[in-house]
Amino acid sequence: MKPGILVARAIFPDVLRKLSEHFEVESxxxxxxxxxxxxxAHLRGKQGALITMSAHINEHVLAAVPGLRMVANMAVGYDNIDIAACNRFQVLASNTPDVLNETTADFGWALMMATARRITEAEHWLRAGKWTKWRYDSFIGPDLHGSTLGIIGMGRIGQAIARRATGFNMQVLYHNRSRLAPELELAANHAQFVSKEQLLRESDHVILVLPYSAATHHTIAAAELALMKPTATLTNVARGGIVDDQALIQALRNKTIAAAGLDVFENEPALHPDFLGLTNVVLTPHIASASEKTRRAMANCAADNLIAGLSGQRPPNLLTSYPVRA
Ligand code: GLV
Ligand code: GLV
Structure with a gap:
């Protein structure tokens, strides 16, 4: 009999068909x-699961489903999975790195540009029939070209964002746990490694692309926002919790910074209601990887990891220790 798996959220039908060749699938x-x-309840009796970040795999879940052997996350970030607990319970876990780097970098730029140039705010105004009220200073914002871009988190996505700054003639500053090798800095538009404080003080546009963990919780809170220029923008395409949402709302209200672009939130899919009352924030529902090609690549990557792991092979994107029990 084929092993049973759970596909915890809807997914492309062809990926489900591929999984069905190997597994009894509950989708x-x-x-x-x-x-x-x-x-x-849905994981009971299953050996594997293909999940997204709305499924939290922790001690409590693992203890309740002793038959589980693997969880494949359809995301590069895996803060929804307690890796140490998976290792204790000898459950494999995988993610979907690399396939989304360029698409997420594209979206980071789209959100940063929409934020600086006030595109969504202007569209709402236009749709509300206000165009006759146009003035010379309607929707003016800071330039991107020729400005200083600060990237916090210089992994593969951060470097892809930096490369795109070449065409905008931007100076790139970055902050990361460790400094990149010189050839990677060069490829990332001559990115310059600086402290978080220097980056915040000197950047015209700050973008966050670091993974969420206890160590990165509230990397941007009131003290950090206070260091930024009043004309600066902040864009988060990483994870909620990296920014203190309450402190950001305060900073947007007080014009401590000019504007923010947010694809991720502390309690998503719930949103702090005060964001909705602000005009200087662009809000999107965690869609940075949402191109047709990339979402398919992510789904296939997660499926391929699960197929490997449950057939006794090492999953290509393993996050846990290996091997585990037979
Ligand atoms: C997104 O992938 C979610 O499951 O919330
Ligand atoms: C999306 O947020 C991901 O981590 O892939």
């Missing part, structure tokens, strides 16, 4: 977000 094609207890 949540109606796409409800499971509560912790619903997730446990």
């Amino acid at each position: 949540n094609q109606q796409d409800d977000i499971f509560s912790q207890e619903q997730l446990i």
Whole structure:
């Protein structure tokens, strides 16, 4: 008999068909977000799961489903999975790195540009029939070209964002846990490694692309926002929790910074309601990887990891230790 798996959120039908060649698949094609207890109930009797970040795999879940052998996350970030607990329970976990780097970098730029040039705010105004009220200073914002871009988190996505700055003639500053090798700095538009404080003080546009963990919780809070230029923008395409949402709302209200572009939030899919009352913030629902090609690549990558892991091979994008029990 084929091993049973759970596909915890809706997914491309052809990826489901591929999984069905290897597994008995229970698929949540109606796409409800499971509560912790619903997730446990659906995982019972399953050996594997293809999940997204709305499924939290922790000690409680792992203890409740002892038959589980692998979870494949359809995301590069895996803060929804307790890796140490997976190792203790000898459950494999994988993610989907690399396939989304360029698409996420494109979106980071799109959001940063929409934020600086106030595109969504202007569109709302236009749709509301206000164009006759145009003035010389309507929707003016800071330039991107020729400005200083500050990238916090200089992994593969951060470097892809930096490369795109060449065409905008921008100076690139970055802050990262460790300094990049000189040839990588060169390829990243001659990016210059600086402290977080220097980056915040000197950048015209700050973009966040670092993974979320206890160590990066509230990397940007009130003290950091206070260091930024009042004309600066802040864009987050990384994870909620890296920014203190309450402090950011305060900074946007007080014009401590000019504007923010946010694809991720502290309690998503719930949003701090005060964001909705602000005009100097561009809000998107965690869509940085959402190109047709990349979402398909992510789904296939997660499926291929699961197929490998449950057939006794090392998953290509393994996050946990290996091998585990037979
Ligand atoms: C997104 O992938 C989610 O499951 O919330
Ligand atoms: C999306 O947020 C991802 O981590 O892939």
